Amino acid sequence: MKNKFTTPDGYTSDIAVFTITSESNGEYKPPIKKLKIMLIKRSELDHEGNPNSEAGKWALPGGFVRPNETAFQAAERKLLEETGVDGLRIKHFGVYDSPNRDKRGWIISNAHYVIANEAALKKRQTTYDASDIQLFTINKALELDLAFDHRTIIDDALWFIKKDMALTTLAKHFLPKEFVLSELQGVLLTVLDDPSISSDAAFFRKAPTLPFIEAVTENGKPKKSNAYSKTPAQLYRFTDFQPIVSVYKNKLKG
Amino acid sequence: MKNKFTTPDGYTSDIAVFTITSESNGEYKPPIKKLKIMLIKRSELDHEGNPNSEAGKWALPGGFVRPNETAFQAAERKLLEETGVDGLRIKHFGVYDSPNRDKRGWIISNAHYVIANEAALKKRQTTYDASDIQLFTINKALELDLAFDHRTIIDDALWFIKKDMALTTLAKHFLPKEFVLSELQGVLLTVLDDPSISSDAAFFRKAPTLPFIEAVTENGKPKKSNAYSKTPAQLYRFTDFQPIVSVYKNKLKG
DNA sequence: ATTAACGATTAACAAATTGTTAATTAAAGG
DNA sequence: CCTTTAATTAACAATTTGTTAATCGTTAAT
Numbered sequence: 001m002k003n004k005f006t007t008p009d010g011y012t013s014d015i016a017v018f019t020i021t022s023e024s025n026g027e028y029k030p031p032i033k034k035l036k037i038m039l040i041k042r043s044e045l046d047h048e049g050n051p052n053s054e055a056g057k058w059a060l061p062g063g064f065v066r067p068n069e070t071a072f073q074a075a076e077r078k079l080l081e082e083t084g085v086d087g088l089r090i091k092h093f094g095v096y097d098s099p100n101r102d103k104r105g106w107i108i109s110n111a112h113y114v115i116a117n118e119a120a121l122k123k124r125q126t127t128y129d130a131s132d133i134q135l136f137t138i139n140k141a142l143e144l145d146l147a148f149d150h151r152t153i154i155d156d157a158l159w160f161i162k163k164d165m166a167l168t169t170l171a172k173h174f175l176p177k178e179f180v181l182s183e184l185q186g187v188l189l190t191v192l193d194d195p196s197i198s199s200d201a202a203f204f205r206k207a208p209t210l211p212f213i214e215a216v217t218e219n220g221k222p223k224k225s226n227a228y229s230k231t232p233a234q235l236y237r238f239t240d241f242q243p244i245v246s247v248y249k250n251k252l253k254g
Numbered sequence: 255m256k257n258k259f260t261t262p263d264g265y266t267s268d269i270a271v272f273t274i275t276s277e278s279n280g281e282y283k284p285p286i287k288k289l290k291i292m293l294i295k296r297s298e299l300d301h302e303g304n305p306n307s308e309a310g311k312w313a314l315p316g317g318f319v320r321p322n323e324t325a326f327q328a329a330e331r332k333l334l335e336e337t338g339v340d341g342l343r344i345k346h347f348g349v350y351d352s353p354n355r356d357k358r359g360w361i362i363s364n365a366h367y368v369i370a371n372e373a374a375l376k377k378r379q380t381t382y383d384a385s386d387i388q389l390f391t392i393n394k395a396l397e398l399d400l401a402f403d404h405r406t407i408i409d410d411a412l413w414f415i416k417k418d419m420a421l422t423t424l425a426k427h428f429l430p431k432e433f434v435l436s437e438l439q440g441v442l443l444t445v446l447d448d449p450s451i452s453s454d455a456a457f458f459r460k461a462p463t464l465p466f467i468e469a470v471t472e473n474g475k476p477k478k479s480n481a482y483s484k485t486p487a488q489l490y491r492f493t494d495f496q497p498i499v500s501v502y503k504n505k506l507k508g
Numbered sequence: 509a510t511t512a513a514c515g516a517t518t519a520a521c522a523a524a525t526t527g528t529t530a531a532t533t534a535a536a537g538g
Numbered sequence: 539c540c541t542t543t544a545a546t547t548a549a550c551a552a553t554t555t556g557t558t559a560a561t562c563g564t565t566a567a568t
Contacts, residue, residue: 006321008265011351011362028536028543067260067360070351095349095364097265097324106321108265108362110349166500167421182545188502196503201528204546209525212501230535231545246420247466247497248442249450282515282565436516455557458517463554483515484564 009105013074014062016157033186036135059147071110115173180233263359267328268316270411287440290389313401325364369427
């Protein structure tokens with residue numbers, strides 16, 4: 001189609017892939033959890049052999065959207081192509097379209113974020129060259145010389161994750177099906193900074209009453225785990241309950 | 255610039271302008287408030303005299319983004335050009351880029367929404383032909399034959415407004431500087447459906463303790479208004495306090 | 509001048525939810 | 539058996555809800 005409007009020079013889709021890694025902190029202790037983001041090093045040459053824009057810099061996975069797909073579908077495709085990761089919950093969170101954001105021209109980027117359970121990323125490790133695709137802690141990532149305006153995009157993505165973590169049951173996607181309260185606490189603390197979560201006394205008293213998690217039972221008995229403690233700890237799972245929060249009321253239900 | 259990627263045929267910016275109208279409900283009664291959306295009737299011919307796409311249908315204000323501006327800036331510009339409305343808080347909430355959403359080709363639209371105090375729209379009424387630009391209640395708007403995928407966009411915008419109304423002090427933008435509790439309640443009820451708001455007993459007991467509003471005083475005395483009742487009612491205003499909500503705790507402070 | 513009506517508050521109080529501090533518990537490792 | 543460590547409970551005062559029943563300050567009608 002021809003039209004008389006100036007049209008963009010490109011339409012891309014970028015994805016911020018977040019995960020929380022668990023690092024053993026000694027036996028019988030809850031592991032240390034850290035929020036990490038997956039970045040890809042831009043190759044020197046593009047797939048046609050020409051020098052690549054922003055070559056050598058670290059960047060978010062992503063690429064050009066094809067005319068027969070949506071940016072969302074492109075995000076799914078790119079994620080699989082570039083990182084070998086599949087089947088995760090992708091969320092759109094913003095558009096980056098400053099006229100000068102890309103030296104190649106007027107290129108609009110749709111930004112998405114993805115929450116990956118650490119296990120889901122394990123597959124990738126073996127399929128791809130680990131030097132070109134790496135997990136960075138947020139602090140490390142923000143110290144890097146990032147391609148385009150990806151630093152801004154990551155900043156924004158972080159803000160969205162924090163919001164989602166506080167307002168929804170997003171934590172579920174960072175946890176195994178059945179988990180122990182200290183694991184939930186650990187996940188929340190990688191992103192949220194709140195005394196009611198960091199104080200054990202407050203958290204352990206309140207958490208069991210949260211309407212969106214329930215204690216797991218087995219043959220009518222509470223199911224417990226010794227994975228991170230000597231004392232068997234109760235296992236919990238998320239229910240389907242979707243909490244509704246509001247500044248005008250306190251209760252999550254009704 | 256030339257490049258080897260297929261590029262979009264157009265990049266547009268659409269704006270859902272919401273306002274809450276107050277309709278008198280008799281003397282000494284709180285007025286009836288309704289959430290409305292501003293729509294524009296698409297003209298038969300475009301500005302070059304050619305038949306316009308989706309002519310005659312009602313649509314969101316908006317239009318093509320210029321290469322030297324962002325979609326956000328285009329939204330500001332279009333809003334002023336098409337509706338005479340200026341200086342409002344515009345928020346981006348989504349991208350619409352299904353390959354088939356526009357018969358003219360691959361056209362990507364950025365969707366924004368705006369909250370307009372009813373007074374801000376008054377200006378428009380006098381400057382523009384009222385038959386081509388109108389406020390509709392949400393129900394009426396969704397019954398219309400809307401252009402493109404604007405019905406979907408409006409549905410989504412509504413959802414965002416509800417969320418923002420519940421999670422932030424968005425209500426402030428629908429109210430005068432100083433307002434009475436029943437006005438706040440009226441605004442909330444146009445969008446939210448919650449017994450703790452609709453029940454007078456619950457709302458009037460709780461509202462005065464909300465951390466983000468404060469009673470207005472004048473010469474040390476409480477300032478009251480008789481605008482909607484025989485009994486003088488306390489005036490309130492929003493403070494700068496930004497409530498933080500979380501599914502993991504109840505208090506808005508701290 | 510009295511009084512009924514009607515929103516807008518206030519009062520009062522039982523019920524439920526917090527925040528805190530101090531026990532308890534179970535298993536590992538001497 | 540004793541100590542240590544996390545997980546979990548107990549106990550209780552302090553605070554916050556949900557509800558129902560008064561009050562209060564006008565207006566409009568006897």
